[in-house]
Amino acid sequence: MxxxxxxxxxxxxxxxxxxxxxxxxxxxxxxxxxxxxxxxxxxxxxxxxxxxxxxxxxxxxxxxxxxxxxxxxARPSPKQARHVMEMRRLIEPGIVRKLITSLDDEKHAKLLAHLDAETTARRDADTQAIIRLSGDFHFLLGDLCGNEFLARSIRELSTLTCLIIYLYDAPTSDACRDDEHAEIVNAVVAKDADLAAELVTRHLDHIEASLKLSDGVQVVDIEQVFSQISAKPNAKG
Amino acid sequence: MxxxxxxxxxxxxxxxxxxxxxxxxxxxxxxxxxxxxxxxxxxxxxxxxxxxxxxxxxxxxxxxxxxxxxxxxARPSPKQARHVMEMRRLIEPGIVRKLITSLDDEKHAKLLAHLDAETTARRDADTQAIIRLSGDFHFLLGDLCGNEFLARSIRELSTLTCLIIYLYDAPTSDACRDDEHAEIVNAVVAKDADLAAELVTRHLDHIEASLKLSDGVQVVDIEQVFSQISAKPNAKG
DNA sequence: GGCTACAAATATGTCGACAATAACGTCAAT
DNA sequence: ATTGACGTTATTGTCGACATATTTGTAGCC
Incomplete structure (x- = not known):
């Protein structure tokens, strides 16, 4: 057995x-x-x-x-969400630059294998797999860059980003588009560091742009429900 | 009572x-x-x-x-030491840039107060205080930049740097020189972001340059003692 | 005399039980 | 009928004890 x-x-x-x-x-x-x-x-x-x-x-x-x-x-606040994206913009371009300098066949293969997995999941409309793989892509970049501290940081930040996307309603299909990941990989394997860094930055900008980070107090959900009843009496009446 | x-x-x-x-x-x-x-x-x-x-x-x-x-x-390896410094070079310039954009009188005062404490400790030759304050300076930069994630990262990395300095023999007086911190603060209060970022990078370069990061196996301290006896018979004989 | 194997001791891994605190429901009084 | 106080319940905080593994010391054997 x-x-x-x-x-x-x-x-x-x-x-x-x-x-x-x-x-x-x-x-x-x-x-x-x-x-x-x-x-x-x-x-x-x-x-x-x-x-x-x-x-x-x-x-x-x-x-x-x-x-x-x-x-x-965890329920990251809008402020925390902005800080997460801010830090990602700071370190993730550096991660791909470092990845490019240490790129070899094995890493190359892993990047392509991941893209395959993403396209497959997207073709099968496997939502959970898509969400998981979208985060995994950034985990992979961190792991392959060869710096364990950078890898751990980007892993934590990507995980928080996953929660943020759920909270602030970024449609996954738009936030982590398959082709953006593919474009990044293309730039990496072409060893075009400047392009790869810029694509990563743009990718992160797209994610943050798709978030609805209202500055209003959103820590207390009770007040939101309360305002829907008292502050908007003309909605139904 | x-x-x-x-x-x-x-x-x-x-x-x-x-x-x-x-x-x-x-x-x-x-x-x-x-x-x-x-x-x-x-x-x-x-x-x-x-x-x-x-x-x-x-x-x-x-x-x-x-x-x-x-x-x-913890005993960070030479490889880990390089990775720590690498990540610090990646995020710490960004931290001071962000600090400059959000600088106010309160933060200004805290920076100056810290410099005072450092000069005082150095004047009194209080070694333990010098070591602690040298790390605290970078903690302070992180705290004042307004991003909790960046603050936590730089705090952890600075702590590891403290261990690294101990392990790889960078004389504190040379590694974290008082005037370098003061120069960084000057650039920050002058809101010269480019200069501040460059000074921080140079500061980190100086720290790493003063480290003796030999690639040799150094994980086993017993072998070091052993080599002092068997591999160097001409030292005393 | 040196090496190996066993045993004792020390330190870590794991767990269940008890205590304290906060949340919830109930009852009574206005 | 509503509000406030009280008691119950459930969940978390804390701790001591037992089991296990590693190390050290010792004794026996080669």
Whole structure:
């Protein structure tokens, strides 16, 4: 009997990746309560283990950990969203430049393989795969650039971008268009550093432009509902 | 009776800052074993608390957490050192540029106050304060730039730089010279973004240039001691 | 005499239980 | 009927104890 069942292979690592993936794929929307007992029961692990994973996810910015309130999937504010994109514009062009200087056949192949996966997912209209792969593309750029610190940063920022896109309504098909990723890869394999850097910057600009980052207070959702009733009496009456 | 005793005010936060500060000031050199029971006894807290702090420090890259081996103060490799400096060169010029665009009187005052503290420490030859303040300067730039993600990144990278300087023998007086910080502040308050960015880059170049990042294997310190005895018989004989 | 194997000790990994706090529902009083 | 206070419940915070692995010391054997 082969160990084809991955149910309880490595409970702790499994838990981390499961939660992480679920958040990336928007199956756990921003704001979702992540109760410790709940997760412990679901994954058949101890609460201490859940707590450890939650702390790790909190440090990565994926979940918000409030004392005496528990863990929730992070809800980046518009201000934070702008800061995330700002930092990405700062480091991601540098990442592709560095990637170009260290490009080899293996990296080349990985980039093309990813593009294939993206086009396949898009052809099959596999929404969850599209969302996941759109983020994975930027993870890949970070991993291939050869700098572990840059890789970790862009990974965290891309993950937050995934949450931001969900929150601020950027249609994925428009935000992370397949052809933009392909154009970037083309510039990279052509070793045109300036072009690649500019394409990345434009790509990030497109993403941010498609976001609806209203400056209005949006931390309190209750007031939004309240304003819909009291501040707009002419809507129905 | 006033609560002037800070002994057991906030044990967990105290523990974190104490360890962090001790590492920054090189009182806990890279590689130092951080036993859980030891720390628990010293700070009169439970082991679980120590474990939590250690995990946090591990996430920040300050300590290395090896399964079944415990926690040690991180020892960045030469490769990691280069990557740290590479990333700093990528984001720190952007940080000062952003700081300039949002400069106000309050930030201005904080920058000058820091320079005063640095010159005072240098005049008094307070080595530990000099080391701490040299790192704090870059923390301050991050905090004042207004982007929390950039601030966190530069804080972590500066901390690692502090360990790197200790490991690879850059004399602090030469690596983080007071006047270089002062020149950067001058350019910032003059709102000369290009000059400030260039000065920061040069500053980072100077730091890296003063490091002795030999590519030789240096992960095992035991072999270093061993080589001093067997490989250099002509030293004393 | 040196090496190996076993055992003891120390330190880490893991867990369950208890305590405290916040959220929720209920009841009573105005 | 509505509001305020109180009690219950559920969830998080904290801790000590047990299990496991690694290291060190010792004794026996080659």
């Amino acid at each position: 082969l160990k084809n069942d991955v149910d309880k292979e490595e409970p702790s690592r499994d838990l981390y990746h499961q939660v992480y993936l679920a958040i990336l794929e928007h199956r756990l929307p921003p704001g979702t309560k992540l109760g410790e007992d709940k997760l412990a029961k679901i994954f058949n692990v101890s609460r201490a283990r859940v707590r450890e994973i939650l702390a790790r996810l909190s440090h990565e910015g994926v979940v918000e950990l409030v004392p005496q309130k528990g863990a929730h999937v | 006033l609560k002037n005793d800070v002994d057991k005010e906030e044990p967990s936060r105290d523990l974190y800052h104490q360890v962090y500060l001790a590492i920054l000031e090189h009182r806990l050199p890279p590689g130092t074993k951080l036993g859980e029971d030891k720390l628990a006894k010293i700070f009169n807290v439970s082991r679980a608390r120590v474990r939590e702090i250690l995990a946090r420090l591990s996430h920040e890259g300050v300590v290395e957490l090896v399964p079944q081996k415990g926690a040690h103060v």
